[in-house]
Amino acid sequence: MTPGLCVKPSRAISLLSGLLLPFAFSLLAPPALTAHSLFVSVGQANATVTLDSLELGLTDDSGVLFSQPVSQGRHFLRIEKEGYRTVRDTIELPAELTYNHTRPLEPLRVIVLNQSTGLEVDSVAGPYTIQAGSFREEPNARKLADSFRGTAYASRIETAEVSRLGEVHRVRLSLFNSLAEARQAAGRIAGISGQDVWIVGLDGRDWAVQLGAFSRRGEAEKLAARLDGTGIYLWVEDSADGLFRVKAGYWPDRESAAAAVQRFSSVTGARPMIVQVR
DSSP states (O other), X not given: OOTTOOOOHHHHHHHHHHXXXXXXXXXXXXXXXXXXXXXXXXXXXXXXXXXXTEEEEEOOTTSEEEEEEEOSEEEEEEEEXXXXXOEEEEEEEOTTSEEEEEOOOOBOOEEEEEXXXXXXXXXXXXXXXXXXXXXXXXXXHXXXXXXXXXXXXXXXXXXXXXXXXXXXXXXXXXXXXXXXXXXXXXXHHHHHHOSOEEEEEOTTOOEEEXXXXXXXXXXXXXXXXXXXXXXXXXXXXXXXXXXXXXXXXXXXXXXXXXXXXXXXXXXXXXXXXXXEOO
């Protein structure tokens, strides 16, 4: 026998096993799992589920939606249904393949507030405005205000100083003479925003003082900052004509507003304008 070709039987078996075992294990091992899934349970049928910009579908009669495959990593989850708060969550699909979102949708609420006290009430004297949201960051308020363009509701951003919170940016919409009219509009507005809304009653105080109008928001905010600490509600109103108006209020009659004008004239260096917000 030619040297080098002689192989002991035990060695031959060992070599053969080395060739066959990887093949055997390749048949027994499960394929690598790369597809992740999303399980949503919100307790309401026909809720629209969107992942990033892709609409996955509607929840079934039991309020459930299961979607597969979904890529691993970070995603933006949005769940919406008319009459309920919109869910907006950033989620991370885990290594264990399935992400579970099991939280019931919460019904939208319309809350009535007294502008003077800031307290929730059953009823309050008008006129009324609707607050669709309040934000620490102005760009977030701007985004919500812009979503009402082309609707029947004129939006504005009122910037004010709030105790323990600092500066907040409130998105407020239109003015209404009756609480019933405001409630009807609030239901429709909540449907657009997907969030709770507040009906703010001005409690008969429908007179304000316009302290200045500027083409740049920064200039308007500077004036508002100078007047901070007066104990009077101040805001920067973003108007449809592109001007940013600094206003103060509210007063129950023109005479009370006129008296306030005298206080502001010495600070602003100009004569403020009395306006009725109704």
